[in-house]
Amino acid sequence: MQMHTDAQILMQDVSFTYDESASPALSHISAKIRQGEFVAVLGHNGSGKSTLAKLINALYIPGEGNVVVCGYDTKNEKLVWEIRRRAGMIFQNPDNQIVATVVKEDVAFGLENLGVPTEEMIPRIEQALSAVRMSKYADSAPHTLSGGQKQRVAIAGILAMEPSVIIADEATAMLDPSGRKEVLETIQMLNRSKGITVLWITHFMEEAALADRVLVVTDGKIQLEGTPAQVFDQVREMKEMHLDVPPMAALADDLRKEGMPLPGGILTVEDMVREVEKVLCPLKSAT
Ligand SMILES: Nc1ncnc2c1ncn2[C@@H]1O[C@H](COP(=O)(O)OP(=O)(O)OP(=O)(O)O)[C@@H](O)[C@H]1O
Ligand SMILES: [Mg+2]
Structure with a gap:
């Protein structure tokens, strides 16, 4: 069952606790992200950014409140795979995301899990690798690639599943400056040309400055929200949260x-x- 909402990601008064004896990782978060938006998420270590990402990807289910992705409530267990296909996630460490020994097989992995027929898989893999400009590496071994290229292969693996949302959890944190630039530019291009919604978790202020909107998470709450200009003009508030501008x-x-x-x-x-x-x-x- 799909709900009708104008938000592609809707969080309604969401709380999440890992350990009952500790304070909640997220408490009473509400947010709306529209289709095609590029939203950056900032916050110091342990503020709750990865927990937020995993709630959207239905890796975690909120203890309180609701998370609705593309109209699907993550609480409905039957919808988990629908949600994961639509909201793909890339992580920090490029090496942990590669599962196959050949690039094109790695991109095929998600499609195999979805049960996509072989004849349909081939064009989808080719298109996905082309979109991240990695076509010429289709037959390469992933371990021969740079960090930035591996992250682009991971993005291709998500793209092949025709997602509506890409969630990147510090996807550039382990890359050198040129790798960071190529991964960010790839995501920006997919956002603009395919209208894919992006949730970009980062510690790099200059990356957040390029977003349509910035959410600042501190102690499990969204403390600031606005355009990059609105958020970064609040220098005192950002410093109080131990964040740079x-x-x-x-x-x-x-x-x-x-x-x-x-x-x-x-x-x-x-x-x-x-x-x-x-x-x-x-x-x-x-x-
Ligand atoms: N698997 C877990 N079990 C118990 N507590 C956890 C677990 N994962 C995270 N936490 C706690 O939940 C809170 C939020 O963690 P989270 O990983 O979401 O933060 P983050 O903003 O992504 O941090 P970082 O910038 O270090 O990646 C922290 O207090 C953290 O210690
Ligand atoms: Mg994290």
Whole structure:
């Protein structure tokens, strides 16, 4: 049974506890994520980000409240595979996600579990590898690939299942800067060209700055929420949660305190140069 809702991911007053003697990992979380949104999730270690991801993927079922993904309530055990196919997850360690000894077989793995007929599998694997620009490695052994390439293979494995949502739990944390860039760019491209909804859990502020919306989780609660500009302008609140803001947002905050009339929403060096120029040379920047 599918519920009708305008949100692709709906969390209604969700609480989750691992261990009854400890405080809940998540308490009274409510959130709505629309189709095609790119939502970043920030939060310090142990704040509850991975628990949130696993609740959406139906790996965990909420103790209280409801999680509804693509109209399917995760509490309904019969829907677990429907939900996992629609909301695929990639994790931090690229090596833990590879199950086969040949790239194309690794991408086939999820399809085999879904019982997709062989003749249908081949074009789906080819399309998925092409979408992540890994076609030429279809017959390669995964261990010969870089971390970024392995993560792209993991993404292809999800794509082959034709998902509506991709949840990435610190998918770039173990990669070098070029691997991080290629994985993030791949996900952004899938978000824009295929309208796939993205939930991007990260510790990198500069990655969160690229999202449509940012959720900040602290102590199992969503403490801040808004566009990157709205969230990163709250420098004091972020510091209280032991979180950084992008360097230019912090500098803008310092300059404002020194009396420079800078507007909000400065996240990048380009934003800073443009706004400082407006303050220092108002006539020049008007022309
Ligand atoms: N399997 C588990 N059993 C018991 N407690 C757990 C388990 N997994 C997580 N926790 C606890 O639940 C809370 C939230 O953990 P979670 O892994 O969701 O945080 P996180 O934000 O993903 O952290 P990190 O940034 O370190 O990945 C923490 O207090 C953690 O210790
Ligand atoms: Mg985590």
